[in-house]
Amino acid sequence: MRAVVVDAFGGPEQVRVAEVELPRPAAGQVRVRVRAAGVNPVDGAVRAGVFGGAGQRIGLGWDVAGEIDEVGPGVEGWTAGRRVVGLHYGKVKPLGTHAEYVVLDASAVAAAPESVDAAVAAALPLSGLTAARALDLLGLAAGESVLVTGAAGSVGAIAVQLAVRAGLVVTGLAGEGDEEFVRSLGATGFVPRGAAPAGPVDGVLDTAVLGAPALAFVRDGGAYVGLIPGAEPAQERGVRVAVQEVAADGAELARLAALVDSGALTLRVAETLPLTEAAKAHAALSTPGTRGRVVLTVA
Known part of the structure:
Protein backbone atom coordinates (compact mmCIF):
# COMPACT_ATOMS: atom_id res chain seq x y z
CA MET A 1 0.00 0.00 0.00
CA PRO A 125 -9.85 14.65 15.60
CA LEU A 126 -6.62 16.45 16.49
CA SER A 127 -7.99 20.00 16.48
CA GLY A 128 -11.19 19.03 18.28
CA LEU A 129 -9.55 16.94 20.98
CA THR A 130 -6.88 19.61 21.51
CA ALA A 131 -9.45 22.38 21.90
CA ALA A 132 -11.69 20.33 24.22
CA ARG A 133 -8.83 19.27 26.47
CA ALA A 134 -7.44 22.81 26.66
CA LEU A 135 -10.84 24.19 27.58
CA ASP A 136 -11.24 21.59 30.32
CA LEU A 137 -7.84 22.53 31.73
CA LEU A 138 -8.80 26.20 31.74
CA GLY A 139 -11.49 25.30 34.27
CA LEU A 140 -13.65 28.40 33.85
CA ALA A 141 -17.29 28.52 34.93
CA ALA A 142 -20.23 29.72 32.86
CA GLY A 143 -20.33 33.50 32.77
CA GLU A 144 -16.57 33.94 33.09
CA SER A 145 -14.55 35.52 30.29
CA VAL A 146 -12.03 33.84 28.01
CA LEU A 147 -9.76 35.17 25.29
CA VAL A 148 -8.94 32.65 22.55
CA THR A 149 -5.82 33.59 20.61
CA GLY A 150 -5.57 32.32 17.04
CA ALA A 151 -9.36 32.26 17.02
CA ALA A 152 -9.56 31.88 13.23
CA GLY A 153 -7.26 28.86 13.18
CA SER A 154 -8.34 25.24 13.15
CA VAL A 155 -7.92 24.69 16.90
CA GLY A 156 -8.92 28.23 17.84
CA ALA A 157 -12.17 28.18 15.88
CA ILE A 158 -13.26 24.96 17.57
CA ALA A 159 -12.21 26.34 20.95
CA VAL A 160 -14.36 29.44 20.41
CA GLN A 161 -17.40 27.33 19.60
CA LEU A 162 -16.90 24.98 22.54
CA ALA A 163 -16.33 27.91 24.91
CA VAL A 164 -19.52 29.60 23.74
CA ARG A 165 -21.39 26.34 24.24
CA ALA A 166 -19.98 26.14 27.78
CA GLY A 167 -21.52 29.52 28.59
CA LEU A 168 -18.29 31.52 28.63
CA VAL A 169 -18.04 35.12 27.44
CA VAL A 170 -15.70 34.69 24.49
CA THR A 171 -13.36 37.15 22.82
CA GLY A 172 -11.36 36.03 19.82
CA LEU A 173 -7.92 37.35 18.87
CA ALA A 174 -7.06 36.98 15.18
CA GLY A 175 -6.15 38.93 12.05
CA GLU A 176 -8.24 42.00 11.26
CA GLY A 177 -9.80 40.28 8.25
CA ASP A 178 -11.04 37.42 10.42
CA GLU A 179 -13.42 39.41 12.60
CA GLU A 180 -16.61 38.47 10.75
CA PHE A 181 -15.69 34.79 10.81
CA VAL A 182 -14.75 34.79 14.49
CA ARG A 183 -17.96 36.54 15.47
CA SER A 184 -19.95 34.06 13.36
CA LEU A 185 -18.64 31.34 15.68
CA GLY A 186 -20.32 33.04 18.62
CA ALA A 187 -17.56 35.26 20.00
CA THR A 188 -19.01 38.47 21.40
CA GLY A 189 -15.68 40.29 21.41
CA PHE A 190 -12.83 40.60 18.92
CA VAL A 191 -9.24 41.78 19.25
CA PRO A 192 -7.10 42.27 16.13
CA ARG A 193 -3.65 40.70 16.17
CA GLY A 194 -1.14 43.01 17.85
CA ALA A 195 -3.75 44.74 20.00
CA ALA A 196 -4.88 44.08 23.56
CA PRO A 197 -8.37 43.45 24.97
CA ALA A 198 -10.13 46.34 26.70
CA GLY A 199 -9.55 44.78 30.10
CA PRO A 200 -8.23 41.64 31.79
CA VAL A 201 -10.01 38.34 31.22
CA ASP A 202 -10.55 35.39 33.52
CA GLY A 203 -8.62 33.08 31.25
CA VAL A 204 -6.65 32.81 28.02
CA LEU A 205 -6.65 29.79 25.74
CA ASP A 206 -3.49 30.47 23.75
CA THR A 207 -3.85 28.50 20.52
CA ALA A 208 -1.56 30.99 18.73
CA VAL A 209 1.27 30.19 21.18
CA LEU A 210 1.87 33.86 22.01
CA GLY A 211 3.18 32.97 25.47
CA ALA A 212 3.97 35.82 27.88
CA PRO A 213 2.12 38.53 25.90
CA ALA A 214 -1.07 36.46 26.14
CA LEU A 215 -0.51 35.76 29.84
CA ALA A 216 -0.44 39.52 30.39
CA PHE A 217 -4.12 39.69 29.34
CA VAL A 218 -5.20 37.46 32.26
CA ARG A 219 -6.42 38.96 35.53
CA ASP A 220 -4.51 38.25 38.72
CA GLY A 221 -5.41 34.75 39.88
CA GLY A 222 -6.85 33.77 36.51
CA ALA A 223 -5.86 30.92 34.21
CA TYR A 224 -3.74 30.42 31.10
CA VAL A 225 -3.62 27.26 28.97
CA GLY A 226 -1.12 26.70 26.15
CA LEU A 227 -0.85 24.00 23.53
CA ILE A 228 2.85 23.14 23.37
CA PRO A 229 4.65 21.65 26.38
CA GLY A 230 7.77 23.66 27.09
CA ALA A 231 6.51 26.78 25.32
CA GLU A 232 4.35 28.05 28.18
CA PRO A 233 5.25 31.31 29.96
CA ALA A 234 6.43 31.46 33.56
CA GLN A 235 3.71 31.70 36.18
CA GLU A 236 3.12 35.16 37.65
CA ARG A 237 0.53 37.15 39.59
CA GLY A 238 -1.11 33.98 40.82
CA VAL A 239 -2.18 33.05 37.31
CA ARG A 240 -2.51 29.29 36.96
CA VAL A 241 -0.49 28.12 33.94
CA ALA A 242 -1.19 24.77 32.29
CA VAL A 243 -0.40 23.09 28.98
CA GLN A 244 -2.61 20.53 27.30
CA GLU A 245 -1.17 17.30 25.91
CA VAL A 246 -3.58 15.76 23.43
CA ALA A 247 -4.47 12.08 23.68
CA ALA A 248 -6.54 9.66 21.65
CA ASP A 249 -10.01 9.53 23.18
CA GLY A 250 -12.78 7.86 21.24
CA ALA A 251 -15.48 8.77 23.76
CA GLU A 252 -14.66 12.49 23.63
CA LEU A 253 -14.34 12.32 19.85
CA ALA A 254 -17.83 10.81 19.68
CA ARG A 255 -19.15 13.76 21.68
CA LEU A 256 -17.51 16.20 19.29
CA ALA A 257 -18.82 14.32 16.24
CA ALA A 258 -22.33 14.55 17.68
CA LEU A 259 -21.90 18.33 18.01
CA VAL A 260 -20.97 18.47 14.33
CA ASP A 261 -24.13 16.57 13.41
CA SER A 262 -26.28 18.82 15.60
CA GLY A 263 -24.92 21.93 13.91
CA ALA A 264 -23.29 23.16 17.12
CA LEU A 265 -19.77 22.70 15.79
CA THR A 266 -18.56 23.65 12.32
Missing part, protein backbone atom coordinates in the same frame (compact mmCIF):
# COMPACT_ATOMS: atom_id res chain seq x y z
CA ARG A 2 1.00 3.66 -0.30
CA ALA A 3 1.99 5.81 2.68
CA VAL A 4 3.52 9.23 3.17
CA VAL A 5 6.92 9.09 4.86
CA VAL A 6 10.13 10.99 5.44
CA ASP A 7 13.54 9.31 5.39
CA ALA A 8 15.50 12.46 6.27
CA PHE A 9 14.57 15.66 8.05
CA GLY A 10 14.05 18.93 6.24
CA GLY A 11 11.43 20.86 4.32
CA PRO A 12 8.45 19.70 2.27
CA GLU A 13 10.83 18.30 -0.34
CA GLN A 14 11.60 15.45 2.08
CA VAL A 15 8.00 14.23 1.99
CA ARG A 16 7.38 11.30 -0.34
CA VAL A 17 4.91 8.51 -1.00
CA ALA A 18 6.37 5.03 -0.49
CA GLU A 19 5.16 1.47 -0.91
CA VAL A 20 4.91 -0.14 2.52
CA GLU A 21 3.54 -3.35 3.97
CA LEU A 22 -0.17 -3.47 4.71
CA PRO A 23 -0.60 -3.34 8.52
CA ARG A 24 -2.69 -5.88 10.41
CA PRO A 25 -4.68 -5.09 13.55
CA ALA A 26 -3.59 -6.78 16.77
CA ALA A 27 -5.81 -7.48 19.77
CA GLY A 28 -7.90 -4.43 20.66
CA GLN A 29 -7.22 -2.69 17.36
CA VAL A 30 -9.03 -1.92 14.12
CA ARG A 31 -7.72 -1.27 10.65
CA VAL A 32 -9.17 1.77 8.89
CA ARG A 33 -9.38 2.25 5.15
CA VAL A 34 -8.35 5.89 4.96
CA ARG A 35 -10.52 8.25 2.93
CA ALA A 36 -9.15 11.55 4.24
CA ALA A 37 -6.51 12.72 6.68
CA GLY A 38 -5.74 16.19 7.99
CA VAL A 39 -2.28 17.74 7.68
CA ASN A 40 -1.39 19.48 10.94
CA PRO A 41 1.48 21.69 12.13
CA VAL A 42 2.74 18.75 14.18
CA ASP A 43 3.33 16.89 10.91
CA GLY A 44 5.61 19.69 9.79
CA ALA A 45 7.44 19.52 13.12
CA VAL A 46 7.91 15.75 12.76
CA ARG A 47 9.19 16.24 9.21
CA ALA A 48 11.67 18.86 10.42
CA GLY A 49 13.06 16.57 13.12
CA VAL A 50 11.74 18.44 16.15
CA PHE A 51 10.88 15.17 17.90
CA GLY A 52 13.93 13.19 16.81
CA GLY A 53 13.99 9.82 15.09
CA ALA A 54 16.98 10.41 12.82
CA GLY A 55 18.04 7.44 10.76
CA GLN A 56 14.62 5.80 10.55
CA ARG A 57 11.68 6.05 8.21
CA ILE A 58 8.88 8.02 9.84
CA GLY A 59 5.23 7.92 8.84
CA LEU A 60 3.19 11.13 8.91
CA GLY A 61 -0.38 11.90 9.89
CA TRP A 62 -2.52 11.99 13.06
CA ASP A 63 -6.09 12.63 11.84
CA VAL A 64 -8.11 10.06 9.94
CA ALA A 65 -11.59 9.64 8.50
CA GLY A 66 -12.55 6.45 6.70
CA GLU A 67 -14.20 3.12 7.34
CA ILE A 68 -13.19 0.10 9.35
CA ASP A 69 -11.69 -2.55 7.13
CA GLU A 70 -10.69 -5.23 9.64
CA VAL A 71 -11.29 -5.80 13.34
CA GLY A 72 -8.64 -7.32 15.60
CA PRO A 73 -9.24 -9.98 18.27
CA GLY A 74 -11.21 -8.90 21.31
CA VAL A 75 -12.75 -5.80 19.74
CA GLU A 76 -16.44 -5.36 20.46
CA GLY A 77 -18.85 -2.79 19.09
CA TRP A 78 -17.08 -2.23 15.78
CA THR A 79 -17.60 -4.05 12.50
CA ALA A 80 -16.12 -3.76 9.04
CA GLY A 81 -17.73 -1.04 6.96
CA ARG A 82 -18.43 1.40 9.83
CA ARG A 83 -17.49 5.00 9.01
CA VAL A 84 -15.18 6.34 11.68
CA VAL A 85 -12.87 9.16 12.65
CA GLY A 86 -9.85 8.71 14.84
CA LEU A 87 -6.60 10.07 16.22
CA HIS A 88 -3.35 8.18 15.71
CA TYR A 89 -1.20 9.66 18.48
CA GLY A 90 2.56 9.42 18.14
CA LYS A 91 5.27 11.87 17.16
CA VAL A 92 7.72 9.31 15.76
CA LYS A 93 6.02 6.25 14.28
CA PRO A 94 6.66 4.01 11.26
CA LEU A 95 3.19 4.57 9.79
CA GLY A 96 0.76 7.44 10.23
CA THR A 97 -2.67 8.23 8.85
CA HIS A 98 -1.33 9.69 5.60
CA ALA A 99 -1.67 6.28 4.02
CA GLU A 100 -4.19 4.03 2.36
CA TYR A 101 -4.71 2.03 5.56
CA VAL A 102 -3.85 2.61 9.20
CA VAL A 103 -4.23 0.57 12.38
CA LEU A 104 -5.60 2.28 15.51
CA ASP A 105 -6.59 1.17 18.97
CA ALA A 106 -10.35 0.62 19.00
CA SER A 107 -10.58 3.11 21.88
CA ALA A 108 -9.16 5.84 19.62
CA VAL A 109 -11.98 5.85 17.06
CA ALA A 110 -15.54 7.14 17.04
CA ALA A 111 -18.43 7.00 14.61
CA ALA A 112 -17.87 9.64 11.96
CA PRO A 113 -20.28 12.58 11.85
CA GLU A 114 -22.99 11.76 9.32
CA SER A 115 -23.65 15.33 8.19
CA VAL A 116 -20.24 15.97 6.58
CA ASP A 117 -18.04 14.15 4.11
CA ALA A 118 -14.78 12.43 4.97
CA ALA A 119 -12.62 15.45 4.05
CA VAL A 120 -14.44 17.67 6.53
CA ALA A 121 -14.61 14.95 9.19
CA ALA A 122 -10.83 14.53 8.93
CA ALA A 123 -10.41 18.08 10.25
CA LEU A 124 -11.99 17.11 13.58
CA LEU A 267 -15.26 22.62 10.77
CA ARG A 268 -13.20 24.52 8.23
CA VAL A 269 -11.23 22.94 5.37
CA ALA A 270 -8.87 25.18 3.43
CA GLU A 271 -7.93 22.77 0.66
CA THR A 272 -8.07 19.10 -0.28
CA LEU A 273 -5.23 17.41 -2.12
CA PRO A 274 -4.67 13.80 -3.18
CA LEU A 275 -2.26 11.67 -1.17
CA THR A 276 0.27 11.92 -3.99
CA GLU A 277 0.54 15.68 -3.39
CA ALA A 278 1.50 15.39 0.27
CA ALA A 279 4.61 17.52 -0.27
CA LYS A 280 2.41 20.34 -1.57
CA ALA A 281 0.21 20.00 1.50
CA HIS A 282 3.28 20.41 3.70
CA ALA A 283 4.27 23.53 1.82
CA ALA A 284 0.81 24.93 2.56
CA LEU A 285 1.46 24.56 6.31
CA SER A 286 3.73 27.61 6.16
CA THR A 287 1.67 29.59 3.65
CA PRO A 288 0.52 32.86 5.26
CA GLY A 289 -3.22 33.37 5.34
CA THR A 290 -4.23 29.70 5.16
CA ARG A 291 -7.50 29.34 7.04
CA GLY A 292 -8.74 25.88 7.91
CA ARG A 293 -7.19 22.46 7.68
CA VAL A 294 -5.43 21.16 4.56
CA VAL A 295 -6.69 17.60 4.01
CA LEU A 296 -5.25 14.71 2.02
CA THR A 297 -7.77 12.48 0.28
CA VAL A 298 -7.33 8.84 -0.68
CA ALA A 299 -9.30 7.41 -3.57
